[in-house]
Amino acid sequence: MGSASVASKRAVTRAQILDATVEAIGREGVAGIRIDAVAAAAGVSPGLIYYHFANRQALVRAGLVEALERYTSQSRSPGGRDSVAHLVDELQRHIGLPEDGGEGRGRVRTAAMEAAVFDPELLPALVHSTQLWEASVARLIERARGEGGDPVEVAGVAEALTAIADGLRQRVLSGTLARDEARRMVATIVPVLLAGPAG
Numbered sequence: 001m002g003s004a005s006v007a008s009k010r011a012v013t014r015a016q017i018l019d020a021t022v023e024a025i026g027r028e029g030v031a032g033i034r035i036d037a038v039a040a041a042a043g044v045s046p047g048l049i050y051y052h053f054a055n056r057q058a059l060v061r062a063g064l065v066e067a068l069e070r071y072t073s074q075s076r077s078p079g080g081r082d083s084v085a086h087l088v089d090e091l092q093r094h095i096g097l098p099e100d101g102g103e104g105r106g107r108v109r110t111a112a113m114e115a116a117v118f119d120p121e122l123l124p125a126l127v128h129s130t131q132l133w134e135a136s137v138a139r140l141i142e143r144a145r146g147e148g149g150d151p152v153e154v155a156g157v158a159e160a161l162t163a164i165a166d167g168l169r170q171r172v173l174s175g176t177l178a179r180d181e182a183r184r185m186v187a188t189i190v191p192v193l194l195a196g197p198a199g
Contacts, residue, residue, distance in 0.1 A: 010052075013042075013044060013048065013052065014052050016042040016043065016044065017038065017039075017042045017044060017048075017049055017052055017053070017059070018062060018063060018066045019042065020038045020039075020041035020042035021033065021038050021059055021060070021062070021063030021066070021067075022063055022066055022067040022070065022108070023041065023104075024037065024038055024041065024063075025060075025063055025064065025067055025107065025108050025111055026067070026104030026105070026107055026108055027104065027107075028107075029107055029110070029111045030060055030064070030111045030114070030115055033056065033059070033060055033063070035049055035050075035056060035059070038059065057119070060115065061115075061119060061121060061122055064108070064111060064112045064115060064122055064125065065122070065125040067108040067112070068108065068109070068112055068125050068126065068128075068129035069125075069129070071104075071105045071108055071109070071129075082144075083140065083143040083144040084144045084190060084191065084194065086140060086143075086144075087137070087140040087141065087143075087144055087161075087190055087194075088186055088187050088190050090136070090137070090140060091137070091161060091162075091165045091186050091190065092182075092183055092186050093105065094106065094109070094133070094162075094165050094169065095165050095168050095169040095172055095182055095186065096169055096172055096173065096179075106169045106172070106173060107173065109129070109166070109169065110169060110170060110173055112125070112126050112129070113126065113166070130162065133162055134155070134158045134159055134162050135158070137158040137161055137162055138151075138154050138155055138157075138158035141154050141157055141158055141161075141194065142154055144194055145194060153196065157193050157194070157196075160193060161189070161190065161193060164186075164189060165186070168182045168185060168186065169182075
């Protein structure tokens with residue numbers, strides 16, 4: 001087998017392991033990651049995981065980085081919805097609402113935020129993911145308001161909405177806030193912040 005084939009096989013195996021890790025993080029969070037379970041889900045031996053990743057922490061870190069990249073880029077098209085409804089829907093999906101894969105997205109971001117407190121190597125991926133998400137929300141705000149707004153103010157509203165969504169997600173996932181109440185809060189706060197400061 002040539003060196004290109006070996007490198008390709010290694011890349012495929014690593015991708016399978018990361019896929020299984022991302023799925024496990026989305027289902028169970030970081031605490032639920034077990035090498036043997038990830039190996040079984042990826043169809044590889046635990047030893048092969050240690051070949052690609054030095055330890056469990058390295059596997060978790062790589063899984064979180066991969067998951068942040070995947071989930072940040074998964075925005076849906078507005079379809080027939082108006083731009084405000086689309087913005088509300090995207091924020092609800094980020095929190096983990098409705099049940100269309102949003103729950104896994106929410107768990108991944110929560111896991112990354114928690115892990116970054118103790119693992120500073122995750123911070124660049126988390127900052128990048130946050131910047132991409134804020135930029136996406138800013139574009140949705142511009143569409144909802146119409147073009148021509150103050151970019152600094154739009155960025156500030158995007159930052160506020162994403163920070164609110166992060167806090168609501170924490171409460172929903174911890175069971176301290178009902179999903180329906182979080183949905184109502186998002187639907188209520190978006191029009192208020194879109195209206196801008198009272199003049």
